[in-house]
Amino acid sequence: MAEFMNKPMGRRAFVGGALATGVLGVLAGCGQKGNPSAAGSTSGEGASGGTLRYYINNPVSIDPYNLMEDQGTQVGFQLFDSLTQYDFEKGEIKALACDSWEVNDDATEFTFHLKEGTTFHNGDTVVAADWKRGWERILNPETNPESPSGIGYHLAMVDGYDAFTAGEADELTGVTCPDDNTLVVKLAYSYADFPYVASHPALVPVPEVALEDFQTFFLSPIGNGPFKMDGNWEDGQYINIVRYDDYYGDKAILDGVNFVIQKDVETAYREFQAGNLDVCDVPATQIPDARETYGESEDGYTATPDHQLLLGGEPSTYYLTINCAQAPWDNVKFRQAVSMAINREAICEEVFHGTRTPADNIVPPGIAGYEEGVWPYCKFDQDAAKALLEEIYPDGNYPTITLTYNQDGGHKEIMDVVMASLKEVGIEAEADTNEWATILNRYSSGDYEIGRCGWVADYPIMDNFMYPLFFSTSGDNYSQIGDDAIDAALLEARATIDDDERIAKYQKLDAELGEQCWMIPLMFYTHTTVVGDNVAKFYLDPQKKADMSKTELVSA
Structure with a gap:
């Protein structure tokens, strides 16, 4: 075994x-x-x-x-x-x-x-x-x-x-x-x-x-x-x-x-500070104060008195899901341009005070097979983004895009940075906000353009970041990808018994997926x-x- x-x-x-x-x-x-x-x-x-x-x-x-x-x-x-x-x-x-x-x-x-x-x-x-x-x-x-x-x-x-x-x-x-x-x-x-x-x-x-x-x-x-x-x-x-x-x-x-259900993390955190909750997420703006007030966990995962703030890394990726079946997102160069236009470092430093890391892959560190920088268009390069946009739209008439997200949990602050980054290269983005459960249903039905999403490993293997998100019939394939070659490559990797050979096949496919920029990884999660x-x-x-x-x- x-x-x-x-x-x-x-x-x-x-x-x-x-x-x-x-x-x-x-x-x-x-x-x-x-x-x-x-x-x-x-x-x-x-x-x-x-x-x-x-x-x-x-x-x-x-x-x-x-x-x-x-x-x-x-x-x-x-x-x-x-x-x-x-x-x-x-x-x-x-x-x-x-x-x-x-x-x-x-x-x-x-x-x-x-x-x-x-x-x-x-x-x-x-x-x-x-x-x-x-x-x-x-x-x-x-x-x-x-x-x-x-x-x-x-x-x-x-x-x-x-x-x-x-x-x-x-x-x-x-x-x-x-x-x-x-x-x-x-x-x-x-x-x-x-x-x-x-x-x-x-x-x-x-x-x-x-x-x-x-x-x-x-x-x-x-x-x-x-x-x-x-x-x-x-x-x-x-x-x-x-x-x-x-x-x-x-x-x-x-x-x-x-389990106390609150509409947003800001409300919940106020309840925590008032002594009405024992475990709570921390709004991004409150992380420095929480670190000073409650003390940081020694390992990032275990809380004890005076070491109560958990900031351990997660096998998870925060990304923008894209409906690649509709214009302008069916153009790979447009997807690449949007990805390079986004200042991930600003999100991690300004919104999360350095507690998160810019993503360079849909697969996060800590998963066997992760390769640093294998998704090339995750780099912040607004000049390259502008060059691609000028190639696609020589008249300078860029489309206005609609960005879907839920505002609770600090997502508004993240999307504000995304929209500001896009504006710097000439792309206007309109906010489309709703409750998270409603948004998930819309993603499933393809009723969106581009929206915020996150993937936490169901089980910590490379396949769990690739089969669910890219296989044509997967319920989490919100990007509407229906590519026979991707399906075949995933099935071939899954059927490979040798560990090293199996991971190598996933890595090859991962690089190909990154080139196509089917989605836009933004950062790797940590607990907050x-x-x-x-x-x-x-x-x-x-x-x-x-x-x-x-x-x-x-x-x-």
Whole structure:
């Protein structure tokens, strides 16, 4: 099995290699969700119980059928356990809701041995058929005809995917259940990275009741994780979860979590400063003050009293998605000109006070295969941008563009820099603002020109930044790319068993994609999260998932 699994990323990669030797010792207490041997016990300074108040935006979904953005995923991660989980301390994929797995010689079949005796929050025993049901529920457009899932592509390599999603089969034939504790996944082609895919927080089991009433389950999902729902998701207001005492792993230390939904980060941060929230994002303008007031985390991911501001790097890229199917964006030179016109350094320094890094690739540092500067038009060169624009529009009659974005979370300040940069080369940009959930729906339908977007790794491999964003039938292919050569190259890379050869193929394609400038990377993310001094221990991993079950409040 080991020969099929690379280990591309440890925590050191996210801190630029600057971690002191002793830091990993500090992090050792973070543990892994569901793993008794790695449990974080109360430290003596922390207190058992209590409710953590955690800020989020209104999610798209907390139901695993469509966990597609980090706000809903944060909730879903507490309610459900997937088969595997990436261990950032060790830089490897590990078992979570399974005890182990095996893979055949050509990486086309994976056999997962499930943990026995695990239960859903309604008391039903979790069996292999529940996993098959959960995965099929994501792929079946009848699950929610008004808004089908946009994340089914994660299972595109599973045998029978095409027939099932096309309505030509009534089950996903590549997933079988020889017995209640064994799940066999047969793939349509070799894909050695599948255990990483299996760590996605949406690829989880669901009980039979999930098929009975979609709306009820959507608002109050029944999972297999360390927390369970306490009532329904109150849209735009709050989501409450409480400890599930029959959880198969270590029980949560907290009594529960109150996810407080606020319309924007500025409002939320004022609530945090007033003592009404325990975990909150920090508006970009407030980062210097927050650093001085609350103290910076020693490793960027673990908050303790007096070290409460988390600024650790993320395997994620902030970018402008482009509707390449319509003019003027169907002209590659126009896309290249716009990309070179944008002052990324100004965004990182002026808006984020040096806590973020200008992007030079859609794939971020820390992912195996990342190459510095491989997207050539990410460089700031307004003279070159003007030259391209003059070539395309010799009469100087440049088009006015429409830039779509949500204003909360500091995005307005970022887009202000983008629009100012474009104006300097003669391109006027009009703002088109809306709520994030509405914008995502518009991106999916192609109802936009160019807009802000971000991609946080679902699982930390190069494929996760390329297949979802560039494959023609992917639900996240907002750029409307339908290129047979790109599709073929992605499938060829996916089917390559040898780690080095597979990464080399992704790198070759990555360079070609960068030349075409199908989208415009702006910067690589870092956390900008602050934790209250009433929290004794809190860990936010590089993918922005917090294992709330290990969080401790300060004792009274």
